[in-house]
Amino acid sequence: MRQKLMALSAITAVSALMLAGCAAPAANEGSGELVFDVPDVPMLEALGEGEGQVDIIAWSGFVEPAWSDTFTEETGCVVNRKVAGTSDEMVQLMRTGDYDLVSASGDASLRLIVGGDVAPINRDLLPNFGDDIVPGMQGQLYDTINGKVYGVPIGRGANILQYNTEVVTETPESWDIVWEADSPYAGQITAYDAPIYIADAAVYLMYHQPELGIQNPYALDETQLAAAVDLLKQQNAIVAEYWADPVAQITSFLGGTTVAGTSWEVLRKFTEDTEKFGGTLPVEGSTGWSDAWMISSKSDAPNCAYLWMDYTSAAEVNGAIAMNFGMAPANGAFCELSDEAAAHCEQFNALNEEYFENVWYWTTPIEQCIDGRTEVQCTSFQDWTNAWATIKG
Amino acid sequence: MTTTTTPARPSKPLSTLLYRHRWMRLVGLLSLPLTWLIGLYIVSLALLLVTAFWYIDSFTSKVIPGFTLDNFALVFSEPAYITTSLRTLGVALAVTVLSAVFAVPLGIFMAKLASPWMRAVLAVAITLPLWAGYLVKILAMRITFTEEGFFNWLMAPFGITGPGFSIVTVVLTLTYLWFPYMALPVYTAIRQIPVNLFDASADLGAHGFTTIRTVVLPLLWPALIAGSVFTFSLSLGDYIVARFVGGANAQMIGSIIASNINLNPPVAAAFSVIPIAFVVIYLLVTRRTGALERM
Numbered sequence: 001m002r003q004k005l006m007a008l009s010a011i012t013a014v015s016a017l018m019l020a021g022c023a024a025p026a027a028n029e030g031s032g033e034l035v036f037d038v039p040d041v042p043m044l045e046a047l048g049e050g051e052g053q054v055d056i057i058a059w060s061g062f063v064e065p066a067w068s069d070t071f072t073e074e075t076g077c078v079v080n081r082k083v084a085g086t087s088d089e090m091v092q093l094m095r096t097g098d099y100d101l102v103s104a105s106g107d108a109s110l111r112l113i114v115g116g117d118v119a120p121i122n123r124d125l126l127p128n129f130g131d132d133i134v135p136g137m138q139g140q141l142y143d144t145i146n147g148k149v150y151g152v153p154i155g156r157g158a159n160i161l162q163y164n165t166e167v168v169t170e171t172p173e174s175w176d177i178v179w180e181a182d183s184p185y186a187g188q189i190t191a192y193d194a195p196i197y198i199a200d201a202a203v204y205l206m207y208h209q210p211e212l213g214i215q216n217p218y219a220l221d222e223t224q225l226a227a228a229v230d231l232l233k234q235q236n237a238i239v240a241e242y243w244a245d246p247v248a249q250i251t252s253f254l255g256g257t258t259v260a261g262t263s264w265e266v267l268r269k270f271t272e273d274t275e276k277f278g279g280t281l282p283v284e285g286s287t288g289w290s291d292a293w294m295i296s297s298k299s300d301a302p303n304c305a306y307l308w309m310d311y312t313s314a315a316e317v318n319g320a321i322a323m324n325f326g327m328a329p330a331n332g333a334f335c336e337l338s339d340e341a342a343a344h345c346e347q348f349n350a351l352n353e354e355y356f357e358n359v360w361y362w363t364t365p366i367e368q369c370i371d372g373r374t375e376v377q378c379t380s381f382q383d384w385t386n387a388w389a390t391i392k393g
Numbered sequence: 394m395t396t397t398t399t400p401a402r403p404s405k406p407l408s409t410l411l412y413r414h415r416w417m418r419l420v421g422l423l424s425l426p427l428t429w430l431i432g433l434y435i436v437s438l439a440l441l442l443v444t445a446f447w448y449i450d451s452f453t454s455k456v457i458p459g460f461t462l463d464n465f466a467l468v469f470s471e472p473a474y475i476t477t478s479l480r481t482l483g484v485a486l487a488v489t490v491l492s493a494v495f496a497v498p499l500g501i502f503m504a505k506l507a508s509p510w511m512r513a514v515l516a517v518a519i520t521l522p523l524w525a526g527y528l529v530k531i532l533a534m535r536i537t538f539t540e541e542g543f544f545n546w547l548m549a550p551f552g553i554t555g556p557g558f559s560i561v562t563v564v565l566t567l568t569y570l571w572f573p574y575m576a577l578p579v580y581t582a583i584r585q586i587p588v589n590l591f592d593a594s595a596d597l598g599a600h601g602f603t604t605i606r607t608v609v610l611p612l613l614w615p616a617l618i619a620g621s622v623f624t625f626s627l628s629l630g631d632y633i634v635a636r637f638v639g640g641a642n643a644q645m646i647g648s649i650i651a652s653n654i655n656l657n658p659p660v661a662a663a664f665s666v667i668p669i670a671f672v673v674i675y676l677l678v679t680r681r682t683g684a685l686e687r688m
Contacts, residue, residue: 095455255542381451385653391473
């Protein structure tokens with residue numbers, strides 16, 4: 001496995017270099033010169049007394065009594081958790097103004113920032129948000145806008161290609177087995193069931209059809225979106241089923257309906273047969289996700305919210321969340337805490353920036369092209385949602 | 394001559410008041426259900442439908458009041474959406490027919506032929522699915538129809554492979570979910586058919602099937618319509634089944650509404666008009682048969 005990983009890293013490193021050589025400044029290198037029209041929301045200047053409680057919208061597994069009880073003991077802030085199922089739900093809930101914090105993924109954060117639903121973050125008030133936070137999770141487009149920080153990183157993961165080693169006997173080097181009509185595994189493919197999956201098609205096209213000029217899978221003009229949709233329609237013919245629910249994906253692989261397709265490292269772990277089910281990051285690179293705490297612009301408990309963000313940025317707590325959810329932690333210092341922590345970091349490539357170099361974190365597609373193009377208008381997430389329904393139509 | 398005095402009744406001012414004022418009786422009787430119906434149901438539905446004419450900020454997905462027909466234009470211009478609507482209609486009709494086909498013989502057997510003990514067992518068997526959670530039942534069907542699942546295992550000796558995850562499995566799963574809503578009214582209706590009608594039919598020379606066709610079915614019609622309203626409208630609105638057992642090409646109207654409800658509520662609202670239209674048409678058709686009056 002180690003050797004596989006080494007080889008994989010080498011491949012990704014080489015392709016990353018190739019990409020970096022010929023591509024315009026990639027958006028996941030940082031927000032660069034892109035300027036957005038963002039409502040001016042003040043940030044907290046100084047930390048005051050805790051308000052007694054804090055309301056958090058989080059992914060399942062991010063806020064658990066195992067660490068939130070200690071937080072309450074230390075700070076006096078009682079944690080009220082609301083588990084959200086989707087990014088869209090998180091955005092809607094944050095708009096109500098009833099919540100102080102959200103564990104937003106990249107496909108929600110831009111909408112929250114531009115909608116004025118979240119406030120900039122004062123890093124001076126968060127001593128734990130320091131140098132130990134891995135470089136790849138700082139200064140990303142989805143949480144740093146116009147020079148202001150909006151998110152405190154929690155963890156990240158890549159959307160990998162998972163395969164049944166009894167059927168797919170050689171480690172696939174390319175995503176082609178899930179995209180091409182003549183795939184040997186036609187009819188046994190699974191694909192992610194959400195409009196954001198269009199970006200996966202774009203990543204594949206970036207590599208195989210450079211003439212389309214895609215520089216960033218989340219900045220597609222109409223022609224590029226149409227090409228991605230065509231590819232997805234081609235894939236539709238070989239897909240056994242789409243998955244949105246992790247349990248459905250796992251049973252699909254275990255039940256034999258699916259032998260290859262999009263997955264997360266944690267789902268592979270959940271099959272409890274990591275010999276039978278392999279996972280790889282193919283040569284084209286992939287999409288991925290990255291989550292960050294964001295504070296509501298209407299928060300009535302900003303002090304408790306800051307205390308929580310700081311508390312969860314500490315190596316132990318951040319690592320506990322990452323292990324519980326199954327992702328690479330944001331705080332790299334966690335990896336040195338114990339053998340178990342080191343093994344976890346190894347499995348999820350936590351400190352392997354080369355691995356994540358070729359991973360395009362989910363971000364909301366918007367009309368302003370985030371690859372920096374100004375002569376065309378890009379397609380928005382609404383366009384993607386409409387397109388997605390036509391793919392499965 | 395003696396005078397009898399009637400014993401003084403305890404005075405009932407409320408009853409007297411209600412007796413004297415007819416409108417007060419009506420208000421007392423209807424205020425609660427009407428508040429529920431108008432306030433909670435019709436108003437909220439109307440509010441949702443109004444948003445079908447509103448705009449959306451394409452960046453932040455915030456809904457902006459206004460008037461546009463773009464959302465409806467989108468729904469009716471894209472071939473994939475029309476296919477999805479027709480597929481959903483087909484699924485709902487198939488589920489309804491399948492439920493009726495299962496319910497009639499089962500109802501006849503239970504009501505007229507089974508021993509009381511057998512009848513009780515079957516009644517439990519029919520209502521048993523209602524006890525389990527909706528999602529549990531769908532996941533059970535999911536496990537049954539996986540490639541290495543129970544169905545394929547059972548059928549392997551006969552060289553038969555199951556439908557896998559497909560539109561067929563969606564119809565089967567929805568039938569499994571909504572069958573009790575058809576079976577119970579049909580069974581109740583058959584129980585109410587007097588036994589001597591069967592005897593009379595037999596005396597006049599009718600065979601079993603003729604009896605069912607000419608005697609039982611006409612009397613069953615209202616029950617079948619009642620059951621079909623449930624199976625049809627419940628199937629139209631469902632999207633979880635398509636998601637879990639539908640495979641790659643089983644998108645339903647509900648799936649599109651679900652994917653838009655948070656991101657683009659106006660489009661979701663425009664889509665929700667389609668199942669409403671289907672149900673209204675269905676009710677109008679069934680009303681013409683006169684079955685609704687006899688329900």
